[in-house]
Amino acid sequence: xxxxxxxxxxxxxxxxxxxxxxxxxxxxxxxxxxxxxxxxxxxxxxxxxxxxxxxxxxxxxxxxxxxxxxxxxxxxxxxxxxxxxxxxxxxxxxxxxxxxxxxxxxxxxxxxxxxxxxxxxxxxxxxxxxxxxxxxxxxxxxxxxxxxxxxxxxxxxxxxxxxxxxxxxxxxxxxxxxxxxxxxxxxxxxxxxxxxxxxxxxxxxxxxxxxxxxxxxxxxxxxxxxxxxxxxxxxxxxxxxxxxxxxxxxxxxxxxxxxxxxxxxxxxxxxxxxxxxxxxxxxxxxxxxxxxxxxxxxxxxxxxxxxxxxxxxxxxxxxxxxxxxxxxxxxxxxxxxxxxxxxxxxxxxxxxxxxxxxxxxxxxxxxxxxxxxxxxxxxxxxxxxxxxxxxxxxxxxxxxxxxxxxxxxxxxxxxxxxxxxxxxxxxxxxxxxxxxxxxxxxxxxxxxxxxxxxxxxxxxxxxxxxxxxxxxxxxxxxxxxxxxxxxxxxxxxxxxxxxxxxxxxxxxxxxxxxxxxxxxxxxxxxxxxxxxxxxxxxxxxxxxxxxxxxxxxxxxxxxxxxxxxxxxxxxxxxxxxxxxxxxxxxxxxxxxxxxxxxxxxxxxxxxxxxxxxxxxxxxxxxxxxxxxxxxxxxxxxxxxxxxxxxxxxxxxxxxxxxxxxxxxxxxxxxxxxxxxxxxxxxxxxxxxxxxxxxxxxxxxxxxxxxxxxxxxxxxxxxxxxxxxxxxxxxxxxxxxxxxxxxxxxxxxxxxxxxxxxxxxxxxxxxxxxxxxxxxxxxxxxxxxxxxxxxxxxxxxxxxxxxxxxxxxxxxxxxxxxxxxxxxxxxxxxxxxxxxxxxxxx
RNA sequence: GCGGAUGUGGCGGAAUGGUAGACGCUACAGACUUAAAAUCUGUUGUCCGUAAGGGCGUGCGGGUUCGAGUCCCGCCAUCCGCACCA
Numbered sequence: 001x002x003x004x005x006x007x008x009x010x011x012x013x014x015x016x017x018x019x020x021x022x023x024x025x026x027x028x029x030x031x032x033x034x035x036x037x038x039x040x041x042x043x044x045x046x047x048x049x050x051x052x053x054x055x056x057x058x059x060x061x062x063x064x065x066x067x068x069x070x071x072x073x074x075x076x077x078x079x080x081x082x083x084x085x086x087x088x089x090x091x092x093x094x095x096x097x098x099x100x101x102x103x104x105x106x107x108x109x110x111x112x113x114x115x116x117x118x119x120x121x122x123x124x125x126x127x128x129x130x131x132x133x134x135x136x137x138x139x140x141x142x143x144x145x146x147x148x149x150x151x152x153x154x155x156x157x158x159x160x161x162x163x164x165x166x167x168x169x170x171x172x173x174x175x176x177x178x179x180x181x182x183x184x185x186x187x188x189x190x191x192x193x194x195x196x197x198x199x200x201x202x203x204x205x206x207x208x209x210x211x212x213x214x215x216x217x218x219x220x221x222x223x224x225x226x227x228x229x230x231x232x233x234x235x236x237x238x239x240x241x242x243x244x245x246x247x248x249x250x251x252x253x254x255x256x257x258x259x260x261x262x263x264x265x266x267x268x269x270x271x272x273x274x275x276x277x278x279x280x281x282x283x284x285x286x287x288x289x290x291x292x293x294x295x296x297x298x299x300x301x302x303x304x305x306x307x308x309x310x311x312x313x314x315x316x317x318x319x320x321x322x323x324x325x326x327x328x329x330x331x332x333x334x335x336x337x338x339x340x341x342x343x344x345x346x347x348x349x350x351x352x353x354x355x356x357x358x359x360x361x362x363x364x365x366x367x368x369x370x371x372x373x374x375x376x377x378x379x380x381x382x383x384x385x386x387x388x389x390x391x392x393x394x395x396x397x398x399x400x401x402x403x404x405x406x407x408x409x410x411x412x413x414x415x416x417x418x419x420x421x422x423x424x425x426x427x428x429x430x431x432x433x434x435x436x437x438x439x440x441x442x443x444x445x446x447x448x449x450x451x452x453x454x455x456x457x458x459x460x461x462x463x464x465x466x467x468x469x470x471x472x473x474x475x476x477x478x479x480x481x482x483x484x485x486x487x488x489x490x491x492x493x494x495x496x497x498x499x500x501x502x503x504x505x506x507x508x509x510x511x512x513x514x515x516x517x518x519x520x521x522x523x524x525x526x527x528x529x530x531x532x533x534x535x536x537x538x539x540x541x542x543x544x545x546x547x548x549x550x551x552x553x554x555x556x557x558x559x560x561x562x563x564x565x566x567x568x569x570x571x572x573x574x575x576x577x578x579x580x581x582x583x584x585x586x587x588x589x590x591x592x593x594x595x596x597x598x599x600x601x602x603x604x605x606x607x608x609x610x611x612x613x614x615x616x617x618x619x620x621x622x623x624x625x626x627x628x629x630x631x632x633x634x635x636x637x638x639x640x641x642x643x644x645x646x647x648x649x650x651x652x653x654x655x656x657x658x659x660x661x662x663x664x665x666x667x668x669x670x671x672x673x674x675x676x677x678x679x680x681x682x683x684x685x686x687x688x689x690x691x692x693x694x695x696x697x698x699x700x701x702x703x704x705x706x707x708x709x710x711x712x713x714x715x716x717x718x719x720x721x722x723x724x725x726x727x728x729x730x731x732x733x734x735x736x737x738x739x740x741x742x743x744x745x746x747x748x749x750x751x752x753x754x755x756x757x758x759x760x761x762x763x764x765x766x767x768x769x770x771x772x773x774x775x776x777x778x779x780x781x782x783x784x785x786x787x788x789x790x791x792x793x794x795x796x797x798x799x800x801x802x803x804x805x806x807x808x809x810x811x812x813x814x815x816x817x818x819x820x821x822x823x824x825x826x827x828x829x830x831x832x833x834x835x836x837x838x839x840x841x
Numbered sequence: 842g843c844g845g846a847u848g849u850g851g852c853g854g855a856a857u858g859g860u861a862g863a864c865g866c867u868a869c870a871g872a873c874u875u876a877a878a879a880u881c882u883g884u885u886g887u888c889c890g891u892a893a894g895g896g897c898g899u900g901c902g903g904g905u906u907c908g909a910g911u912c913c914c915g916c917c918a919u920c921c922g923c924a925c926c927a
Contacts, residue, residue: 047927170926651920708864
């Protein structure tokens with residue numbers, strides 16, 4: 001054993017970080033002729049401190065970025081800040097700081113934290129969405145979409161806090177009450193800006209088909225979110241022929257099972273009736289209680305109000321159905337009205353049982369075809385149509401087609417494609433966001449801010465001492481002259497949803513000229529992003545909005561990119577055990593100590609309870625600060641931990657023992673690199689292992705299966721340690737350094753200068769990935785399994801490629817096999833070459 | 842409520858339908874040491890057995906197959922998303 005000093009990250013980390021920076025190692029060259037690789041992790045919200053989840057995310061991207069550089073790519077790996085959002089305003093209210101200075105301070109701190117981890121980031125392209133240099137271009141893009149007719153204004157519901165007189169985000173509504181006032185929230189309508197994402201519904205849906213490097217689950221979730229369905233839009237007429245109620249249904253086959261029509265509380269018919277019906281008015285107001293989320297609405301008790309109105313059944317005018325106002329019907333989806341077929345829809349059945357409405361079966365469940373439906377569980381399976389006159393005996397699909405055809409011929413309905421997707425409401429009644437560049441004029445209406453007046457910047461002099469949007473009460477900011485007629489007018493005081501900011505930052509990273517949002521030619525060189533990595537919580541909204549925005553820009557001819565992210569990876573969360581004291585208060589991990597199976601509070605000696613392993617969160621105090629652990633173990637051990645053990649798409653549990661193990665491995669790798677001996681001679685077994693590992697680690701990194709790459713590196717380290725000195729062993733040591741350098745770059749550089757000096761020096765970051773010799777991958781001997789009746793009875797080492805007959809003979813000759821067969825009748829022998837023999841009795 | 846996923850030793854996990862538990866962690870035993878740390882060697886799914894060997898084992902219940910952790914059907918549990926959190 002040599003007496004090498006330990007690897008000291010406290011010195012080495014900063015040294016190499018400075019060298020990479022000085023040499024501009026990771027600055028991407030727009031004009032490079034190398035193949036390009038754009039590696040992007042979802043940019044962070046500057047909340048204050050870097051979170052371990054960020055570290056995991058950026059470590060994964062970093063390994064890929066560094067690997068891509070080593071395999072000859074020009075890599076773009078940028079970083080920026082998703083810097084607008086509510087927490088800055090909350091901080092302003094709580095700590096009396098300006099959202100801007102709070103945000104910018106956080107960025108400074110978090111950038112320093114990220115730098116300590118040695119990520120191969122091109123910091124020259126750093127951007128923050130809260131700066132006019134970014135959001136000004138966003139305003140320009142918004143106005144281009146406006147000019148193209150993709151932006152419009154309409155009424156839409158928000159959570160209204162009647163005490164604070166302010167709009168609340170869903171997050172600020174807790175159990176139906178405002179988080180500060182505690183008052184029950186109401187749904188209130190406001191006029192707001194919308195982007196026409198529904199124009200792209202079909203494109204966004206079919207586009208999913210081209211995203212073959214996206215996880216199936218994300219594509220499926222987006223598909224369901226867009227929710228394309230075919231159905232019938234038809235009118236249930238008021239008796240007497242004066243108008244009616246338009247209804248959309250995906251189940252026209254069940255029309256003869258209808259027993260009521262239900263309309264939304266906001267439906268014009270309901271509104272009109274309520275004017276003269278106080279009890280209906282009261283019911284409608286009751287329906288407005290509670291928050292706006294789908295979960296709130298759909299888990300609320302299903303309630304209805306019988307309006308006393310009736311409508312004619314389209315297929316039988318003599319058949320009249322009652323009209324209810326129901327709290328589960330949404331004005332935003334379809335026509336805001338449905339017909340209820342209780343036998344074949346659970347919600348309708350619950351409703352019918354509650355209000356004692358008829359329940360008629362129209363789809364047979366096997367042989368059950370009784371006209372009166374029994375039970376409380378709706379039948380939604382396949383079957384043939386019954387109790388439906390001429391449709392009896394048809395399949396569901398035949399009946400659907402029949403009813404739609406009949407409706408179109410007779411003129412009372414039309415076959416229609418419907419989407420669940422709604423237009424994207426982008427108005428936010430808040431300060432800390434991109435101002436919507438519109439001016440409201442009494443004469444001219446909504447007028448876009450002229451290009452030469454962009455950016456519309458946020459005023460700095462705002463106060464947060466009372467709830468509500470400071471832009472609204474700013475003395476002068478909103479007072480402007482109309483750009484069109486010159487008369488006094490009012491600036492829009494709503495700001496844009498922060499999802500708009502994150503819908504194009506990846507384009508701005510690729511190209512950031514001062515005078516326009518991006519240079520098309522340069523952006524198109526880099527886009528689409530080759531690998532996008534982030535949390536699965538963004539599977540729908542962010543990723544769908546970014547896809548839409550890119551298509552919208554493409555639609556108006558600004559860029560020729562349809563899909564922004566060619567390959568997507570969704571990582572799991574970082575979790576940690578939680579601890580509580582006897583009263584149930586949360587304790588941080590450094591407040592408790594373990595003695596055997598007993599946990600105690602260090603300060604008081606009182607008992608503590610080790611609870612569930614949960615996502616790290618401040619409220620549960622189970623957080624670990626990356627700075628602390630980098631201080632203790634250095635960047636490389638932390639990075640190694642982020643990649644080890646857990647598959648990246650799954651949750652990773654932070655543990656003391658785990659990081660200790662990683663620290664030991666870093667030191668072990670360091671010792672290994674001091675063992676280059678200069679010895680001669682080849683070690684064929686080690687050579688084979690080395691090349692198998694080169695091939696395996698490369699494939700694993702490309703597949704982002706970092707835990708498997710790590711396991712293979714451990715395997716190679718074990719093999720090297722067991723091998724006797726030889727030229728092969730020296731090569732294996734250099735190889736393991738190269739293979740692990742994307743993961744532990746500081747140690748790799750440090751060791752590389754020592755053993756690399758003799759090879760001519762240079763940075764390992766600039767070194768080439770080792771090349772696999774396919775001839776060395778081949779094993780000449782394989783172990784085959786011998787099964788009897790599918791149970792393993794023996795294993796045999798045989799030459800690779802042994803003929804099946806010989807495998808069979810060897811298997812039968814095995815004593816263990818003969819014992820297991822025990823003279824029984826052999827019916828069949830299955831032979832899988834180089835794998836196994838299965839003897840079937 | 843709707844949509845999506847996950848479930849394998851003490852723990853994290855590995856396994857193109859073909860030897861379940863690679864690799865790591867923990868624990869235990871041993872070596873080295875005055876001692877500790879570090880390091881090294883070995884053991885570590887479970888039950889029966891001195892051993893050889895055998896039984897049982899991938900959330901639960903069925904099924905397909907020569908062969909199922911893997912495919913199919915039905916459950917259970919947990920987690921994530923649900924349009925103003927980012």
